[in-house]
Amino acid sequence: MKALAEAAIDAALGAGASYADARAVSLRRQFVVTKNGQVDDMSDTESEGIGVRVLVNGAWGFAGEGRLDEAAAREAALRATAFARAAPGHHETSLAPVDAQSGGYRTPVERDPLAVPLSEKIDLCLRAEEGMRQPDVKVTLAMVRAQREHKVLISSEGTAVEQELVECGGGIDAYASAEGITQIRSYPSQHSGVSGQGGWEFVEGLSLDAEAPRVGEQAAALLRADECPSGRTTIVLSPEQVVMQVHESVGHPTELDRVYGTEAAYAGTSFLSPDDLGSLRYGSERMNVSSDATTPNGLGTFGFDDEGVPARREAIVQEGVLRGFLSSRETAARIGAGEGGSMRADGWSRMPLVRMTNLHLEPGEGSFEDLLSDVDDGLYLETNKSWSIDDKRLNFQFGTQIGWEIKKGKLGRMLRDATYTGKTPVFWGKLDAVGGPDAWKLFGLTNCGKGQPGQEAHVSHGAAPARFRDVEVGVSA
Amino acid sequence: MSRALDLAEEALRATEGDEAEVLVHAERSGVARFAGSVVHQPTLIDNAVVRLRVVRDGKVGWAATNKVDAEGLAELARRAAEAADNARPDPEFPGLAPAADYPEATGFDEETAALGAEDQARLAATAIDAVPDFELYGYFTSGLTEIALASTTGLRAEEAMTDAVCLCLAAVEGASGWAEQTSWQAARVDTASAAREAAEIAGRTRGAAELEPGAYRAVLEPCAVAELLRWFAYDSLGAYGFLEDRSYFCGRIGEQAFDPKVSIADNALDADNLPKAFDFEGTPKQRVDLVQQGVIRGVVWDRRTAARSADGQISTGHAPPDAWRFYGPLPTALTLGPGEAGSTEELAGLVGDGIHVTRLHYLSVVDPREGVLTGMTRDGTFRIRDGKIAEPLVNLRFTVSLPDVLRDVPGLGRELKLVNLNDLYDERFAYAALVPALATARFHISGTGSGPGL
Numbered sequence: 001m002k003a004l005a006e007a008a009i010d011a012a013l014g015a016g017a018s019y020a021d022a023r024a025v026s027l028r029r030q031f032v033v034t035k036n037g038q039v040d041d042m043s044d045t046e047s048e049g050i051g052v053r054v055l056v057n058g059a060w061g062f063a064g065e066g067r068l069d070e071a072a073a074r075e076a077a078l079r080a081t082a083f084a085r086a087a088p089g090h091h092e093t094s095l096a097p098v099d100a101q102s103g104g105y106r107t108p109v110e111r112d113p114l115a116v117p118l119s120e121k122i123d124l125c126l127r128a129e130e131g132m133r134q135p136d137v138k139v140t141l142a143m144v145r146a147q148r149e150h151k152v153l154i155s156s157e158g159t160a161v162e163q164e165l166v167e168c169g170g171g172i173d174a175y176a177s178a179e180g181i182t183q184i185r186s187y188p189s190q191h192s193g194v195s196g197q198g199g200w201e202f203v204e205g206l207s208l209d210a211e212a213p214r215v216g217e218q219a220a221a222l223l224r225a226d227e228c229p230s231g232r233t234t235i236v237l238s239p240e241q242v243v244m245q246v247h248e249s250v251g252h253p254t255e256l257d258r259v260y261g262t263e264a265a266y267a268g269t270s271f272l273s274p275d276d277l278g279s280l281r282y283g284s285e286r287m288n289v290s291s292d293a294t295t296p297n298g299l300g301t302f303g304f305d306d307e308g309v310p311a312r313r314e315a316i317v318q319e320g321v322l323r324g325f326l327s328s329r330e331t332a333a334r335i336g337a338g339e340g341g342s343m344r345a346d347g348w349s350r351m352p353l354v355r356m357t358n359l360h361l362e363p364g365e366g367s368f369e370d371l372l373s374d375v376d377d378g379l380y381l382e383t384n385k386s387w388s389i390d391d392k393r394l395n396f397q398f399g400t401q402i403g404w405e406i407k408k409g410k411l412g413r414m415l416r417d418a419t420y421t422g423k424t425p426v427f428w429g430k431l432d433a434v435g436g437p438d439a440w441k442l443f444g445l446t447n448c449g450k451g452q453p454g455q456e457a458h459v460s461h462g463a464a465p466a467r468f469r470d471v472e473v474g475v476s477a
Numbered sequence: 478m479s480r481a482l483d484l485a486e487e488a489l490r491a492t493e494g495d496e497a498e499v500l501v502h503a504e505r506s507g508v509a510r511f512a513g514s515v516v517h518q519p520t521l522i523d524n525a526v527v528r529l530r531v532v533r534d535g536k537v538g539w540a541a542t543n544k545v546d547a548e549g550l551a552e553l554a555r556r557a558a559e560a561a562d563n564a565r566p567d568p569e570f571p572g573l574a575p576a577a578d579y580p581e582a583t584g585f586d587e588e589t590a591a592l593g594a595e596d597q598a599r600l601a602a603t604a605i606d607a608v609p610d611f612e613l614y615g616y617f618t619s620g621l622t623e624i625a626l627a628s629t630t631g632l633r634a635e636e637a638m639t640d641a642v643c644l645c646l647a648a649v650e651g652a653s654g655w656a657e658q659t660s661w662q663a664a665r666v667d668t669a670s671a672a673r674e675a676a677e678i679a680g681r682t683r684g685a686a687e688l689e690p691g692a693y694r695a696v697l698e699p700c701a702v703a704e705l706l707r708w709f710a711y712d713s714l715g716a717y718g719f720l721e722d723r724s725y726f727c728g729r730i731g732e733q734a735f736d737p738k739v740s741i742a743d744n745a746l747d748a749d750n751l752p753k754a755f756d757f758e759g760t761p762k763q764r765v766d767l768v769q770q771g772v773i774r775g776v777v778w779d780r781r782t783a784a785r786s787a788d789g790q791i792s793t794g795h796a797p798p799d800a801w802r803f804y805g806p807l808p809t810a811l812t813l814g815p816g817e818a819g820s821t822e823e824l825a826g827l828v829g830d831g832i833h834v835t836r837l838h839y840l841s842v843v844d845p846r847e848g849v850l851t852g853m854t855r856d857g858t859f860r861i862r863d864g865k866i867a868e869p870l871v872n873l874r875f876t877v878s879l880p881d882v883l884r885d886v887p888g889l890g891r892e893l894k895l896v897n898l899n900d901l902y903d904e905r906f907a908y909a910a911l912v913p914a915l916a917t918a919r920f921h922i923s924g925t926g927s928g929p930g931l
Binding site: 033038039041042043044045046047048049059060061062063064065066067076079080082083084086087088089090091117118119122126138139175177180181182261262263264265266268269271349350351353385386387388389390391392394395397399417419421423449451452453454455456475476477 | 507508509510511512513514515516517518519520521522523524525526536537538539540541542543544556557559560563564565567568569594595597598599601602605606612614615616618644645646648653721722723728799802803838839840841842843844845846847849851852853855872874876877878881900901902903921923924925926927931
């Protein structure tokens with residue numbers, strides 16, 4: 001793979017590129033999904049190819065070829081160069097200087113998730129499904145996945161790095177329905193479960209089958225729960241809901257390409273401007289958010305990003321003040337701070353974009369019970385169900401799968417169809433407590449969409465339960 | 478015989494006697510993505526994916542690869558067979574699709590297929606140059622997609638499809654407008670016209686005002702209508718949602734649920750859409766009436782879900798591409814029947830007092846069973862006063878029950894617009910909705926967000 005990538009760089013420079021990088025990628029993904037006691041989907045996909053990115057007269061070009069041979073590598077380089085040369089507009093592109101990197105990175109793995117027999121994966125899913133069965137639970141679903149990505153990055157500046165990233169994960173869902181009401185309950189999180197880098201031990205640690213009875217019981221109980229009331233109140237969010245809040249209202253708006261407008265037509269821009277760095281009050285003093293591409297088990301963990309910038313940990317928000325952006329070498333040069341480090345591509349056929357790596361709400365102190373104890377009247381909301389946020393990442397509305405009243409510091413009756421809404425800096429300004437390190441959990445999501453053509457990034461977030469005062473809840477149609 | 482079908486046949490031969498089906502999904506495409514009136518993210522893709530489905534003793538295994546040499550195909554056969562051997566017998570598996578005669582579908586244009594990087598860049602430049610007073614964001618893309626199927630049942634299917642899309646956001650600080658054009662013939666996509674339309678809308682959005690949340694009458698432009706239907710479809714218009722009690726249509730077949738002016742169908746054979754002859758199992762496409770004159774008629778099916786139905790459904794030709802398998806069969810050529818209004822202004826006259834919405838952003842399903850959706854308006858939201866489009870509004874959060882939106886429809890536009898719905902994830906599979914503008918008596922605004930523009 002290294003030789004192919006080098007051939008692509010030679011071809012690109014020979015065709016007039018002032019800069020070029022080439023990523024040769026080999027990817028394998030495996031899914032096992034069972035539904036209602038049957039194997040619903042069992043797929044095993046491999047994809048390999050080379051993506052070549054070039055700068056010609058300041059204009060980017062990118063081409064991907066779905067083959068790993070020298071002819072394909074050279075062809076991709078020439079096509080990328082031709083596309084860059086044809087690109088309209090006045091182009092000025094500078095890249096933040098980065099030392100040429102060499103070496104590699106491999107995910108520490110105890111048990112290769114792709115070597116685990118399919119029959120073992122199916123058994124786990126079916127066991128978990130069995131545990132969720134209840135009279136009103138009409139659909140049970142269990143999923144496990146595994147992925148290995150082997151990639152080599154070569155750049156015209158001398159970077160040559162090789163990485164093997166291994167991840168796996170799983171999740172379960174129970175859908176209950178009766179009398180025209182349908183409810184879902186999931187574990188360990190919504191939307192295809194949770195994944196992390198590491199071996200099959202990560203999936204075993206999720207204890208899908210052990211949690212299944214609770215998931216099924218709660219799905220059925222939701223059918224008879226009261227609807228979430230409307231009004232303004234104190235809410236405590238579970239860690240997996242906090243990470244959605246961090247993802248949508250901190251991660252995306254701090255992507256510097258969005259701040260500069262390059263995602264305006266699709267994912268949107270940001271309410272932040274470059275001048276806000278170091279001064280904008282994002283939230284209360286309890287709010288500390290960091291980006292950390294070195295987090296163990298994080299889906300955004302690597303040795304080097306897809307521009308060859310070494311992994312790092314950076315403060316994004318400190319004591320409520322904006323301290324950093326997620327950036328590329330290009331956007332870092334433009335803002336005059338940092339050197340990038342957040343460029344990631346979805347396979348070989350997509351150009352790297354500024355993406356989250358692992359973005360965490362840092363823990364505060366105390367337990368979940370401590371957070372509840374200071375609430376006289378409020379709501380505890382758990383596990384995301386719906387999510388939407390405006391194009392500048394300001395107005396958001398989230399729904400959760402389940403909620404409970406909090407009365408005098410204790411959980412009360414169960415509630416269904418809970419929603420809450422707010423505006424990003426106002427909402428984070430109402431953060432008055434974050435649970436401590438013992439309550440802090442890591443969640444890996446595999447469906448973060450961005451870019452045209454679309455790319456799905458795999459990112460992780462860590463959070464503890466968090467409490468927000470005076471929040472609007474119970475939005476209805 | 479096409480290159481894709483050749484490859485499908487070759488992969489089928491590598492399966493060594495198993496009952497098997499091969500799908501080849503090949504793409505050659507270019508996206509000239511621009512921002513700030515500069516092409517900044519140009520992407521060229523050339524790839525072919527082979528998916529093999531093997532059946533052994535009633536057990537089904539899948540595998541896919543883009544390694545299409547003999548070694549790669551042999552490895553594919555081995556992995557698919559291993560998957561099948563490890564699977565459990567599936568009593569609901571309906572068998573592989575039989576050979577079929579396919580309807581005529583005219584979704585291929587030689588000139589569009591021949592467009593290269595320079596052409597894509599030139600057409601992007603034409604859009605950019607048309608609006609010197611605004612920065613332009615969006616893309617021009619064109620591509621050739623080839624689908625072929627071969628199976629041990631004797632099924633042979635092949636199809637080449639082209640598509641061309643120009644999406645334009647004309648914007649500066651405090652102002653933005655949106656327009657788009659989609660066709661299977663690039664010659665019918667006027668990139669300069671799309672850019673000018675976006676700029677015209679943007680020019681009217683400066684000084685946007687806030688709006689009190691509440692229920693409003695509204696005129697929804699085709700882009701907004703298409704997006705609402707797309708998100709409603711995920712749970713309500715496909716067989717999974719229907720079989721699993723998530724669909725609004727559950728228990729309502731034959732019910733007059735919507736305004737009699739509302740008729741919704743899925744029709745991939747329509748030459749005005751992006752035509753397709755068969756689905757990803759090789760079943761011929763057919764027109765499916767989902768709602769006729771406000772009466773709920775049904776949902777779309779593939780072979781597996783049809784076999785699970787209690788009332789003898791058959792596949793309507795809606796087996797999804799691999800990336801959508803989780804969602805099951807879904808409409809890919811939605812059409813909402815036209816009305817009589819000759820213009821947006823005429824629809825605004827029917828609304829009287831309300832809002833005018835150009836485009837929606839970031840939708841999510843709040844309650845699938847009741848068809849409740851939330852999202853934002855953007856890039857052209859206006860007040861309607863005295864039957865006329867009036868001052869611009871900030872982006873509005875809506876939380877609506879789509880059935881409520883469709884229950885009282887004062888009017889629909891006469892002209893249908895093809896709205897792109899493909900966000901270009903995964904392998905290229907162009908699809909779109911053919912819809913008019915729509916006036917509704919109820920569109921619930923639940924909050925306000927940022928203003929238009931950058």
